[in-house]
Amino acid sequence: MAAAAAEPHCRCETLEVSAEAAAILLAFAMRESEAPAVELGGALERIDQALRPLDGPPGRELLTRDLAACVRALQFHDRLMQQLAVIRNLLTRLTDQPLPQMAGFGALRWEELLTALRERLAAVSHEELFELLVRTGGVGVPGAGHAELAEGSTELF
Amino acid sequence: MARILAVDDSPSMRQLVKLALSSGGHEVDVAIDGVEALQVAEKQQFDVVITDVNMPNMDGISLVRELRRRSNYRFVPLLMLTTESTAERKQQGKEAGATGWLVKPFDPARLLSTVAKVLT
Numbered sequence: 333m334a335a336a337a338a339e340p341h342c343r344c345e346t347l348e349v350s351a352e353a354a355a356i357l358l359a360f361a362m363r364e365s366e367a368p369a370v371e372l373g374g375a376l377e378r379i380d381q382a383l384r385p386l387d388g389p390p391g392r393e394l395l396t397r398d399l400a401a402c403v404r405a406l407q408f409h410d411r412l413m414q415q416l417a418v419i420r421n422l423l424t425r426l427t428d429q430p431l432p433q434m435a436g437f438g439a440l441r442w443e444e445l446l447t448a449l450r451e452r453l454a455a456v457s458h459e460e461l462f463e464l465l466v467r468t469g470g471v472g473v474p475g476a477g478h479a480e481l482a483e484g485s486t487e488l489f
Numbered sequence: 490m491a492r493i494l495a496v497d498d499s500p501s502m503r504q505l506v507k508l509a510l511s512s513g514g515h516e517v518d519v520a521i522d523g524v525e526a527l528q529v530a531e532k533q534q535f536d537v538v539i540t541d542v543n544m545p546n547m548d549g550i551s552l553v554r555e556l557r558r559r560s561n562y563r564f565v566p567l568l569m570l571t572t573e574s575t576a577e578r579k580q581q582g583k584e585a586g587a588t589g590w591l592v593k594p595f596d597p598a599r600l601l602s603t604v605a606k607v608l609t
Contacts, residue, residue: 366500373504380512399512400597403505407594410502414543414572 352452355423362416369409376402490514491536491608496526496552497570498544502593506539506570509597510604523547527555534561537604539591542571542578550578550585557586566607570595 376399383395493515495506503519510517518535520526522544530538538556540549547555549569556562566588573579574592582590588607591600 369501370504373501373508377504377508377511380508396512400509403509403597404594406501406505410499411572411593413499 351423355420358416358420358423362413362420365409365413369406372402372406376406490516491604492516492518492534493604494518494520494526494530494535494538496520496523496538496540496544496549498522498541502541506595506600509595509600510539512597513601513604515604523549523552523555526552530556530559530562535565537566537568537607538562539568539570539600539604542569542573542582550581550587553582553585553587566604568603568607570600 380399383392493510495503495510495517496519497503497506498521503521507517507519518529518533520529523540524546526538526540527547538552540552542549549571553567553569556565556567567586568589568591569582569587570591570593571578572593579590589603591603
């Protein structure tokens with residue numbers, strides 16, 4: 333009887349924890365994907381500037397077309413971010429306290445977000461999940477992830 | 490060549506809009522939201538403003554409304570560049586005073602031709 337009465341509460345709690353964990357995971361994934369997209373955009377800008385002295389058909393025309401294709405394709409990232417933000421917001425609405433808005437995911441706001449998230453972690457399982465995610469992402473925690481290889485690195489023996 | 494202010498909360502989108510416009514010979518400044526855009530627009534005069542709609546602090550439609558209240562931006566082309574494609578939202582932009590509504594993803598050549606069109 334007691335177990336049956338407690339069940340709905342447990343389910344609710346589990347849902348809240350799952351939603352919160354999913355929202356945290358999404359926030360990290362979005363934050364992580366921003367840097368490569370910005371890097372790509374920067375590289376395109378430099379390529380465009382480097383090619384300007386070479387103005388003149390037909391080479392420039394082809395390159396302009398390719399650059400335009402890159403610009404169009406890279407906007408996929410922005411669209412994905414918007415879709416993920418909607419999902420994140422839906423998830424955070426399931427919990428009592430919404431996550432802070434993270435416009436632009438700038439470094440300062442990111443630190444604010446990490447601080448705010450840490451303050452909310454009441455359960456040990458939350459803390460473990462959070463630290464695991466931060467370590468996997470390699471951001472936000474000084475000293476975290478030192479034992480792991482950075483993405484794109486090479487190790488020779 | 491025109492002086493253009495591009496407003497978007499996404500760093501990659503700001504970069505791409507800037508790249509597309511500067512490759513067309515325009516001088517481009519950027520702002521991360523409506524609040525920053527207003528501050529920048531008060532310090533210098535732009536020939537065109539291109540703004541996203543959904544942004545924190547101040548959205549693009551509010552930005553357009555605010556800019557239209559200023560005498561030096563009453564006749565400046567204000568373009569919305571957004572993923573929002575509903576007729577209702579577009580109408581809100583029109584009523585706020587927007588000159589045009591471009592739906593993302595944008596094509597660089599089309600963006601440049603739209604800018605050229607609104608400048609003439």
